[in-house]
Amino acid sequence: MRISLFVLFSLLYVNSFGQGKKEDVLYLKNGSAIRGNLLNNNDQQVSIQTQDGTIWVFSKADIKELKSEDRFRNFSYKTKGFAHFSELGPLVAGKTTVEGVTTAAFSFQTINGYKFSQAAMLGFGTGVDLYATQTIVPLFASFRGDLTNKGTVLPFYFIDAGYGANITQDSQNGEDFKGGLLYAAGLGVKIPFNRSAGFLLSIGYRYQATKSTRGTDEIDTKYRRLAIRAGFFL
Numbered sequence: 662m663r664i665s666l667f668v669l670f671s672l673l674y675v676n677s678f679g680q681g682k683k684e685d686v687l688y689l690k691n692g693s694a695i696r697g698n699l700l701n702n703n704d705q706q707v708s709i710q711t712q713d714g715t716i717w718v719f720s721k722a723d724i725k726e727l728k729s730e731d732r733f734r735n736f737s738y739k740t741k742g743f744a745h746f747s748e749l750g751p752l753v754a755g756k757t758t759v760e761g762v763t764t765a766a767f768s769f770q771t772i773n774g775y776k777f778s779q780a781a782m783l784g785f786g787t788g789v790d791l792y793a794t795q796t797i798v799p800l801f802a803s804f805r806g807d808l809t810n811k812g813t814v815l816p817f818y819f820i821d822a823g824y825g826a827n828i829t830q831d832s833q834n835g836e837d838f839k840g841g842l843l844y845a846a847g848l849g850v851k852i853p854f855n856r857s858a859g860f861l862l863s864i865g866y867r868y869q870a871t872k873s874t875r876g877t878d879e880i881d882t883k884y885r886r887l888a889i890r891a892g893f894f895l
Contacts, residue, residue, distance in 0.1 A: 684732045685709060687717075688725045695719075702727070731812070737856045738810045744782050746772040746805075748892035752790065752867060754885060766792045768867075768888060772803045780806035790825065792884060795871060797825040799843055807851070814850050817861075821845040825869050841870030851894055863890045 685699040687709050697711040707727065708718045752766035768791070774784020782805045790797040801823025808816040827840035847865015854860060869884040 683729050686728045686730050687719065688728070689719065689723055690725045691723070699727070739776060739857065740779060740810075741776055743895070744772075744774050744776040744784060744805075745895040746770075746784070746786075746803075746861065746892060747894075748772075748861065748863065748890040750888065750890035752792075752884070752886035752888055754887065766790065766884070766886060768890070770799060772805075774803065774805075778806075779810050780808075782806060786821070786823075790869065795827060795829040795838060795882070797840060797843075797869060797871070798828055799823060799825045799869075801843060814852055816848065816850050817863075818848055819846065819863065819865065825871065827871050836873050836875045839872040839874070841872060843867070843869045845888060847888065849890075858893060858895050861890075861892050861894050864888070 684696055687695040687697075687699075687707060689695070695709055695711065695717055697709045697717075699707070699709050700716065701708040704721065706718055706720050707724055708716055710716045747770075749769040750767070752768050754766065768788065770786050770788030772784045772786035774782055776782040782803075784803045784805070786799070786801050786803050788799055790799060801821045803819060803821045805817060805819045808818065822844040825840045825843040827838045829838040831837050845865055845867040847863055849861055849863025849865075852860045852862075865888050867884075867886045867888040869886070871882045871884070873880045873882065
């Protein structure tokens with residue numbers, strides 16, 4: 662629980678930090694605009710340093726106005742079209758095995774789909790969930806959307822549902838493994854790093870049902886996990 666609260670707080674902090682980032686913008690009378698960090702502003706001239714480190718000095722007579730604006734992002738927000746997500750990370754949980762012991766787990770998944778609007782993307786995904794005692798290949802539909810399209814950090818939600826195919830090798834004592842229902846939901850943030858792609862961080866709840874049979878005995882195993890993921894998007 663402490664891990665989940667820490668991750669959630671980190672996501673919210675990153676989001677609020679990204680939304681509030683400002684830069685100085687110097688508008689010139691010739692129609693040009695210089696973006697950067699204001700170094701000096703006196704009665705005769707103004708100096709500003711751009712992101713590449715260059716320092717520009719202008720006479721007050723050449724300046725139309727000086728503003729503080731949200732930082733310009735070299736990112737073209739996609740409202741419609743192809744969308745891709747690749748994510749990996751731990752599946753954190755408590756006692757979920759038949760024996761009631763805590764097990765480690767790790768997950769990777771990739772999703773491809775179509776974005777209909779800011780708030781709606783429908784895709785289909787697969788990957789692999791590596792539990793300590795079983796290996797699952799998830800096959801699922803994913804519904805996702807961005808909560809805003811403003812700022813340098815974009816919060817999003819996701820809802821996944823489908824079937825987990827159990828590919829665990831049958832044991833020598835005759836135990837046979839089967840898959841079952843899976844679903845997941847959560848929140849995350851997307852951090853663009855170029856005009857069409859970026860990093861992502863997310864946290865959510867993930868449920869996976871499986872079965873195992875040994876002779877006439879059938880055992881249901883339910884994996885209830887906190888999924889913490891990092892990855893990239895297109």
